[in-house]
Amino acid sequence: MTRHPAFVVVAAWGLFNGVLLAVLAVYGESSLVYWLWGGVVALLELAALAVLLSSLAGPEQHVGYRLPGRGGVAVLPAAVGLAVLGLGFVHGWWLLAVAVPLLGCALLLGAVRGRGAGDE
Numbered sequence: 066m067t068r069h070p071a072f073v074v075v076a077a078w079g080l081f082n083g084v085l086l087a088v089l090a091v092y093g094e095s096s097l098v099y100w101l102w103g104g105v106v107a108l109l110e111l112a113a114l115a116v117l118l119s120s121l122a123g124p125e126q127h128v129g130y131r132l133p134g135r136g137g138v139a140v141l142p143a144a145v146g147l148a149v150l151g152l153g154f155v156h157g158w159w160l161l162a163v164a165v166p167l168l169g170c171a172l173l174l175g176a177v178r179g180r181g182a183g184d185e
Contacts (some may be wrong), residue, residue: 079109085106143171 086102146167153160 139175
């Protein structure tokens, strides 16, 4: 199972949602909540099965990942930070507590250039 850890992640996610469903049962929610959340748990476990079958049919997972060079690795944190900053105008300035660290992370990642496997 160490060859295909993606299955373990998705299956654990489904099991965690099953535990949350059990917590809802302890607190006595309505039957509609049980049906909806139980459906989500079933879909997650079906997705875990699909991930397992696809990983068994495909080649081994890659172990060497390449990072984009020249600060390209900072694009995703910068985009998310700017999106959260934009949401701060609508939902309140408390979102600055999330946006500022993300933008700082993007600045640091942009300053340190990403190195891949063939950049030696």
